[in-house]
Amino acid sequence: LQFGNRDALHAVTxxxxxxxxxxxxxxxxxxxxxxxxxxxIPISTSVNMLFAKSGSKFRIRSLDAAHPEWADQVTVAHLMSHQALNMHYVNGVPANQAFPPIVELLNGNQRHGYEPVGVVNAPGTRFQYSGGGFLVLQHLIECMGGAPVHVQMSTFLRELGMNGCTFREDALLGSECATGFLDSGEMVVGTRKVFPAIAAGAVASAADMARFLVALSNAHQSISGCGPISHETAVRMLHGSDKGCREFMGCAMGLGIFTAEAGPNRLAIHQGANDGFRAMFVHCYAGPDAGNGFVVLCNGEHAGMLFVAEAAQIILRHTGVRGVDTGQFRTDLEFGGIPLEQRVNAGYRELVFAACAADLPEQIIAHGPRDPLADFNHAVGARVEAVSNQRFARAENLLSPHLPTFDPSLFGRQGKIMDSWETVRHNPEPFDWMIFEMPRATAVSCVAVSTQFHLGNHAEGLAIDGWDAVRGEWQAIVAPMQLYGHAAHAAQSVSGDAQFRRIRVRMYPDGGVTRLALYGMDLPATERTRMLSPATRAWPSFDPQTKKPMTPKYMATAAEISANITRVGSGMADLASAAFGGQVVSASNEHYSPATQVISPYPPLSMVDGLESARSREPGHSENVVIRLGRPAKIGRIDLDFSHFVNNNPREIEIDGLRGTEWVPLVARTDVKAFAGNVIAFEAGGVGPCEQIRVTVFPDGGMNRVRVYAAP
Incomplete structure (x- = not known):
């Protein structure tokens, strides 16, 4: 759909x-x-190291004199995720003027309003929107590739069918390009401005942008990728994290792209604002509405942003994308107190993305009996204000007035359904947290914390704080206390007579906590004594295993294995599969599910249908599984399938092959966290012949299948 005028004389086409x-x-x-x-070259490589190898004289510098070491710590991934450098937006140059070399802008260009680009935060610790990072990225790829970026990208764009898209930094004379307009109705000087190519300089039609998004989405879903976009690149780009990005945009930050949950859907998002132009795309790359999306481009400024937001609201209402509560859409946002450089992201955040619902785990429906002490628990009836993570089980469960229940056969989209608060594995921060507001302020005398039914996945520690509104700070109610699996814990408060209404719970470092109770002086003395003596006690043992099989078992005779190999002929076969004679030799930890399932030839059905270890807490910890191949072979490709491990796949993996008596490396230690709920493939390059492979996970986690492709 296109309408309106590209300039005073011509209509948009x-x-x-x-x-x-x-x-x-x-x-x-x-x-x-x-x-x-x-x-x-991994994207975890130091940018300054790559500049040194490319022959460039430019180096990233730290703008904090106290931390000169930050400069060499900046990686390519930090540039792409806005986690190191300064310079919010980049400035443009009138199209009728010559565009300066990128390196001149990096070092500071007073004429065009550029400050020197440098490091302002410890790399990787904090989100700060940085167009400057993409100036550095452009200079880097031009140094490495030996040509302007628009020349290097031409084949890439053509393979995507983006024939009208260009990253040229000039006036594009003879091209059908829209003129930029200011809110006053005046034309931008020179008809438009030219911007640094990767940061903000591309010119494209909405259809071209949509072609890119469709290809990126398809590559995310297919292990074979899509055109020039590999599966690995798509998955890593669309793996979002939040180091302050939600406050900025209401979204998580991937690599060069924002991501958001909309209930069961996952959205790829970006906004754009150049002088005289505004833009936005929203594309569903995973979930029941995968493949749906829109691109809105216009030649206006603040009024253009409002138009883009209204168009987005109309489209989302019409398409009915699940997980977007269109009843939450606003039209009354006041921009007076919002800095100019943040009005675009703040506008889209409040007018559009605030309507995207979080993808919460299943709600507990079958409650246990009411806790006999629920009437004394001041946390009952509290409202959860905010939570760092509740991907496995909802934070609200922690405050339930009911005794917890456990059904070993109950699984949902996020994994095992637990009547507790449970966060994902491998928290990169010291702790997960939640904040809730109680019905009324109260003094806390003692607390009770339960990890019932969490054994091997429980949090290791917990601390409780109350908000002191007078001082404007959190005050300790209970200092960090050690937690044990499937146990009841109690502690006296250290806050005396101080009354609190807002409470913060810190869970160290991640995991599950089943119930929390905050008691005042009205708790009967007999109950208080029983609770605190002893302060920790184990709950009666429980059986976490189901009484009926939840995974199909596969057994093959020697004759069946031989027939399977014969059918493949000279083609590639999964020699780790039990169908081709693969066998599990050993597994270091099978706490939740057996290793034998990773070699099943059947598609995985759930999280139980695979190997999963307990959560580990020791630095440097690892687990491994060793598989004997159906026959020795030179390995071509290895696939690791994490389809149902959406919250608990490993952080990193490493793969070795046994050749004779020597273990040889097949896959170097690699970060695979982004592939939760997905599959990753590694080319092994024909190393071998290998009789066995060993998959090592760091520090722990689960996988559904290990597939090793080779010619039998």
């Missing part, structure tokens, strides 16, 4: 190019990631 502003970052990031992947 399907071929009209608009400045897509910061939407350029998504396309540029994807291209750079593919170039680095082909060169075998």
């Amino acid at each position: 399907p071929q009209t190019g608009f400045e897509i502003a910061s939407l350029s970052k998504s396309i540029g990031t994807c291209f750079v990631m593919e170039q680095l992947r082909k060169a075998g």
